[in-house]
Amino acid sequence: MTKFRFEYRPYQRKFRQPLKTHHGIWVVREGILVRLEDESGRVGFGEIAPLEWFGSESIGDAIAFCRNAPETIDFEWIRSISFPACQFGFETALESPLNPSRVGDFEEQRHSGLLGKVEDWELLWGQRYRTFKVKIAVAPIEIEIATVESLLNELPEGAILRLDANMGLNEIETHQWLEFCDSYNIEFIEQPMPVDQFETMLKLSQQYRTSIALDESVASLEQLRDCYDRGWRGIFVIKPAIAGFPSKLREFCQQNQIDTVFSTVFETAIGRQMGLQLAAELSKRAVGYGTNHWFDELNSEDFEKLWNSF
Ligand SMILES: [Mg+2]
Numbered sequence: 001m002t003k004f005r006f007e008y009r010p011y012q013r014k015f016r017q018p019l020k021t022h023h024g025i026w027v028v029r030e031g032i033l034v035r036l037e038d039e040s041g042r043v044g045f046g047e048i049a050p051l052e053w054f055g056s057e058s059i060g061d062a063i064a065f066c067r068n069a070p071e072t073i074d075f076e077w078i079r080s081i082s083f084p085a086c087q088f089g090f091e092t093a094l095e096s097p098l099n100p101s102r103v104g105d106f107e108e109q110r111h112s113g114l115l116g117k118v119e120d121w122e123l124l125w126g127q128r129y130r131t132f133k134v135k136i137a138v139a140p141i142e143i144e145i146a147t148v149e150s151l152l153n154e155l156p157e158g159a160i161l162r163l164d165a166n167m168g169l170n171e172i173e174t175h176q177w178l179e180f181c182d183s184y185n186i187e188f189i190e191q192p193m194p195v196d197q198f199e200t201m202l203k204l205s206q207q208y209r210t211s212i213a214l215d216e217s218v219a220s221l222e223q224l225r226d227c228y229d230r231g232w233r234g235i236f237v238i239k240p241a242i243a244g245f246p247s248k249l250r251e252f253c254q255q256n257q258i259d260t261v262f263s264t265v266f267e268t269a270i271g272r273q274m275g276l277q278l279a280a281e282l283s284k285r286a287v288g289y290g291t292n293h294w295f296d297e298l299n300s301e302d303f304e305k306l307w308n309s310f
Contacts, residue, residue, distance in 0.1 A: 137168025
């Protein structure tokens with residue numbers, strides 16, 4: 001069986017402006033780069049980018065896992081990993097080195113850009129973004145609806161807007177937003193309510209024209225499968241970096257033909273590459289990986305360079 005020499009490097013990446021969501025304020029993205037080298041000297045890079053408040057392992061768990069891992073590993077060892085972000089990181093390193101012929105396809109992908117301030121849309125429009133995402137449920141609803149309404153009036157024709165509540169709405173507020181969205185053309189509202197409100201979201205998803213996308217509810221492949229089995233036929237937001245082994249995710253999506261949006265956890269180009277590849281294979285919607293404008297550091301697309309920037 002092929003053996004790989006394993007090395008890892010933890011990183012920290014400061015947000016240019018702290019990211020405010022209903023989960024709180026995020027200042028520094030911490031993750032781990034993984035490097036595997038086989039006996040013939042071929043190198044593959046992977047990335048472990050946990051999101052603890054979505055239910056993945058913590059960064060501390062992931063670092064401890066890497067620290068305790070042997071220097072030489074094989075497929076069997078990788079298949080036995082139980083942490084989802086680590087599963088993604090190691091299997092990604094196996095699937096690279098990059099096949100450069102596939103990179104061109106990604107440039108054809110449509111991207112969604114996350115707006116820190118609604119005024120940022122012009123900047124992103126200039127970078128050829130046509131889909132924008134705004135975080136809601138961080139300020140009083142009346143203020144947010146007014147802000148989104150004025151944004152919609154400003155956006156040029158052809159622009160598409162998504163909203164993400166990160167579980168921050170109650171049922172009445174979700175009705176309010178959905179009613180508002182139905183009178184405009186909003187692509188979807190992401191995770192309006194907490195994970196335990198599944199039945200309510202299911203009911204609401206059949207009541208309005210505007211789609212609801214589950215995100216926090218489907219962070220792991222297990223949860224994804226569970227929501228599908230319980231009847232969810234709306235949109236699924238998939239964050240591959242915390243969804244476990246890419247091979248298993250691919251299999252599930254192909255078997256069930258679900259409607260998906262692939263989305264970032266603010267990883268570097270190493271994790272993003274795999275996410276974009278999966279999105280190109282499995283999704284028709286604009287991908288949510290437009291996040292480089294959130295960072296000054298570790299923005300390189302060159303994996304060797306990223307690895308050597310510590
Ligand atoms: Mg979300």
